[in-house]
Amino acid sequence: MTVDTPALGRRERNKLDKLERITAAASELFADRGVDDVTTQEIADRADIGTGTLFLYAKTKGELLLLVQNSMYAAALEQGRTDAAATQTVHDGALAVIRPVVECNRKQIDNGRTYLREMIFGDPEEPHHSTALSLTYQTEELLAEVIVRDGRVTPEAARTLAHVVSAIMFVSMAATVNAERSIDEIVEEIAVQIREILPG
Numbered sequence: 001m002t003v004d005t006p007a008l009g010r011r012e013r014n015k016l017d018k019l020e021r022i023t024a025a026a027s028e029l030f031a032d033r034g035v036d037d038v039t040t041q042e043i044a045d046r047a048d049i050g051t052g053t054l055f056l057y058a059k060t061k062g063e064l065l066l067l068v069q070n071s072m073y074a075a076a077l078e079q080g081r082t083d084a085a086a087t088q089t090v091h092d093g094a095l096a097v098i099r100p101v102v103e104c105n106r107k108q109i110d111n112g113r114t115y116l117r118e119m120i121f122g123d124p125e126e127p128h129h130s131t132a133l134s135l136t137y138q139t140e141e142l143l144a145e146v147i148v149r150d151g152r153v154t155p156e157a158a159r160t161l162a163h164v165v166s167a168i169m170f171v172s173m174a175a176t177v178n179a180e181r182s183i184d185e186i187v188e189e190i191a192v193q194i195r196e197i198l199p200g
Contacts (some may be wrong), residue, residue, distance in 0.1 A: 001062065006194040009050065009086075010142045011143065012088060017098075018049055018053065018057065019057055021047040021049065021068070022043065022047045022049070022054060022057050022058070022064070023067055023068060023071065024047070024163050025043050025044075025046035025047040026038075026043050026047075026064045026067065026068050027068045028046065028121060028159065029042055029043060029046060030064075030065060030068060030108065031107070031108055031111075032110050033125065034108060034110045034111060035061060035064075035065050035110065035111050036110065036114075038061070040054060040055075040061055040064070042136070043064060050182045056111070058128060059126065062114070062118045062122055063126055063128045063129070064127035065114060065115055065116075065118060066115065066118055066119075066122065066126075066129055066131070066132050067110060068137060069104075069111065069112075069115040069132070070128060070131045070132055072104045072107070073101065073104055073105075073132070074090070074135060075103065075104070076101045076104035076141060077100070077135065077138060077142065079100040080096055080097035080098070080099070080100045080101060080142065081097070081142055083096035083097070083099070083100070084097050084142070084146050087146075088144035089200075090146060090147055090149060090150045090153075090198050090199055090200075091191070091194065091198050091200070093146035093147075094143055094147065094165055094194055095190070095191055096146075096147055097139070097142050097143055097146060098165075098169050098187065098190055099183075099187050101139065101173075102164065102169070102172075102173060102183055102186050102187055102190075103169075103183055105173050106173075106183050106186070109179060111181070112173065113173075113174060115132075116173060116174045117174075118132070119132045119133065119136065120158060136166065136170075137167075139166055140159070140162045140163055140166045141162070142158045143161075143162035143165050143166060144162035146200065147160075147161050147162055147165075147199075148197040152199055153199055161197060164197060165194050165197070165198070168190055168193050168194060169190055172186050172189050172190050172193075173186065178181040
């Protein structure tokens, strides 16, 4: 027996359409010039809406960046889930989760670093910030699923190790000293560190 989902009403379709236009406009402008060099007016103009309408969807430019990056992060996490399923060792599985997240964060380096700053210091009451935090929790959950595949690790220990691995990943991506480093170099830095803590 199938359950039909009700069709969206006109108002909901209009809201969804505006959200998609805002996301696309912000994504294009941020990718081209970086978040610091784009104004909310430019995003509103590109999305063909008023700035007042724009602020109904995101109150700040930081929130707009979270909106854009969250969708990319979610896709990276799903890629990591798929890639990790094909690995044999805990270490390789963890790196399979980590690499797409690093790649996503480094598509536009300044935007990626600003995104991490917004995640840490942004307003947790804002919906896009809340979604970003949820994605970090999902990352840890996925890492814990990979780590617990080693039968010697309890679920509780796997969650603790996943938290540490996640922290290593975020610090490596955010560190100023790594601003000019390649994706491979950052992943290798993470790999060296997590090799010391994950079961072989």
